[in-house]
Amino acid sequence: MTRTELPGALWRQPEFRRGAREMMGVSLGISAWGLVTGVAMVKSGLSVPLALLMSLVVFAGSSQLAALPLIASGAPMWVLWATAFCVNLRFVIFSVQWRMYFGHLPLLQRMSVGYFAADLNYVAFLKRFPEPKPEPAQLPYYWGGVAWNWASWQIPSIVGILAANHVPTQWGLGFAGVLALLGLAYTLLKDRNTWVSAAVAGCAAVAAYGLPLRLNILVSIAVAVTVGLLMEHWLPERRVSQ
Template structure:
């Protein structure tokens, strides 16, 4: 990679690469789904560029394929993406010195993956205020997502049937989770939450996923209070911040 690029930008690109194992099949499926739902190739790619959010993009494609009202499509996309409000509020302090135009660009590029990696990097280095790391991650994901969507549109018939979202989406978030687990309470939280979610996979309304999140948080709080040394680690982290 060009050594003239800011080192934080290069780090962001590098850290985004492990996530591509899940992003690429996800993008391919999004491209295929758009064409199969009756959208033209241009409409499918345009939707990908405008929305740039995997879950809501697929929801929009499904609704458009069912001839749902445009208002229903818009409301559905907005509701699915409401979590981005929390992400934005959380990461905004690191971008406060940037111009409104640059902040708007960062907001457009915001994804679960870019948020998670950038927040972990910025909270670990309070002196790092420039957006280069975030942009390294976010732009890499954007380029690969759009390219994957185009490939899915053009070569949809050649995309293996086994490359479904049941594989791609968990892989993306697993790639985010593993580097974030750094101590015993976090490991306990991840393991218990995953076990409860898997055990409740057959429950209606994704109740198993919700139960996993709630139980995982409770276990994490308990483990942080009870396991030896976990409190010291937390205090040290707060002191560093």
């Protein structure tokens, strides 16, 4: 795609449809997660307008779910910001990889690409384009995938927000949210390093459970990132030549 091509023409390209089609397989889990998060936002004490604003502006399900218990417990703002920052640290790593593909785009386009970026889109994109160099097909494929992902998240999330006051608390939505997150997390455990990092993070979260203000979440994230980086440096995965 040239710098002057209108983004509206992307949806007519075959790669756009391919990107959307390859996200359909995981959209059910994303939708369940979005629905649970929408209900949880209102149940945590947010007003409907504020919950809608949070869903549309933040667009980071893991950060939203991590922040909601802190909001409900009246945690200080710095704890909220620190938690959201740590949960989304992975996108710093993602952005380094995205830059190899989209670094040549104008600033506003890069900002829009960054806003819609998501974990599973990242995985699908790298599987489709393993070589880190710009190609014309990449942007249509990216927008097809993130458009489907965004709709799969936002529509159920908005439904959950609007219907939250009609959902009984005893349905155990917190547990349902954990199940949805586990289902999505499982799709990201693709090699030894991610499995070990996830296992260590789980152990750290349990060991630090007694900390106030849910700080065990921050501890587990910090430990997982540290272990992951150390393993990437000292024990890199061996790639089998094709």
